[in-house]
Amino acid sequence: DGGITQSPKYLFRKEGQNVTLSCEQNLNHDAMYWYRQDPGQGLRLIYYSQIVNDFQKGDIAEGYSVSREKKESFPLTVTSAQKNPTAFYLCASSLGTTDTQYFGPGTRLTVL
Amino acid sequence: QKEVEQNSGPLSVPEGAIASLNCTYSDRGSQSFFWYRQYSGKSPELIMFIYSNGDKEDGRFTAQLNKASQYVSLLIRDSQPSDSATYLCAVKPMKTSYDKVIFGPGTSLSVIP
Numbered sequence: 001d002g003g004i005t006q007s008p009k010y011l012f013r014k015e016g017q018n019v020t021l022s023c024e025q026n027l028n029h030d031a032m033y034w035y036r037q038d039p040g041q042g043l044r045l046i047y048y049s050q051i052v053n054d055f056q057k058g059d060i061a062e063g064y065s066v067s068r069e070k071k072e073s074f075p076l077t078v079t080s081a082q083k084n085p086t087a088f089y090l091c092a093s094s095l096g097t098t099d100t101q102y103f104g105p106g107t108r109l110t111v112l
Numbered sequence: 113q114k115e116v117e118q119n120s121g122p123l124s125v126p127e128g129a130i131a132s133l134n135c136t137y138s139d140r141g142s143q144s145f146f147w148y149r150q151y152s153g154k155s156p157e158l159i160m161f162i163y164s165n166g167d168k169e170d171g172r173f174t175a176q177l178n179k180a181s182q183y184v185s186l187l188i189r190d191s192q193p194s195d196s197a198t199y200l201c202a203v204k205p206m207k208t209s210y211d212k213v214i215f216g217p218g219t220s221l222s223v224i225p
Contacts, residue, residue: 035215040120040217041217042200042215042216042217042218043156043200043215045212048212090156100146100158100161101146101158101202101213102158103148103155103156103157104155105155106154106155
């Protein structure tokens with residue numbers, strides 16, 4: 001089955017630690033995205049990538065980093081510089097020539 | 113001015129009624145419009161998209177687009193308790209250089225049995 005997978009489903013981090021969230025897709029989509037969702041709020045774009053080896057900052061990139069070494073994979077690292085990382089993180093992908101984005105199941109990050 | 117606005121709700125409708133969800137956007141040149149449904153604790157799932165003025169129907173769902181008035185709405189006929197969720201409106205502004213979609217804050221819908 002084609003789809004987007006994210007792991008882990010739940011992640012706990014101590015203050016000062018970096019953590020990496022995984023996102024993999026087998027839809028052969030060129031574009032991939034990372035969003036953050038806080039309780040009762042909409043989605044905010046962190047980073048996006050249109051093609052392999054290229055990515056751009058979104059609206060709230062500070063304290064985050066990404067890589068896009070393979071078409072299928074777009075991992076997100078939440079660094080210790082991110083002051084308030086507790087949130088629901090969503091990965092999405094889309095074909096390069098269409099607009100429809102499809103979401104993975106999400107990772108819920110909690111800072112202890 | 114926020115780019116995409118929705119009433120936060122909660123919107124409560126009785127089972128079997130029509131639920132009407134509204135969304136307004138600021139960029140007059142916007143071309144693509146999407147409705148996603150998000151159950152509590154889950155990720156958004158696409159319900160439908162619309163590009164042209166008028167109505168687009170898919171089962172119990174109808175999307176309505178009025179570019180002149182800059183609003184898009186979602187009607188849910190014969191509402192069921194399983195329709196209780198947050199509905200996200202998403203808009204693709206014309207002037208961005210890539211497939212960036214702007215999401216509204218969502219409207220919470222509660223269907224009362």
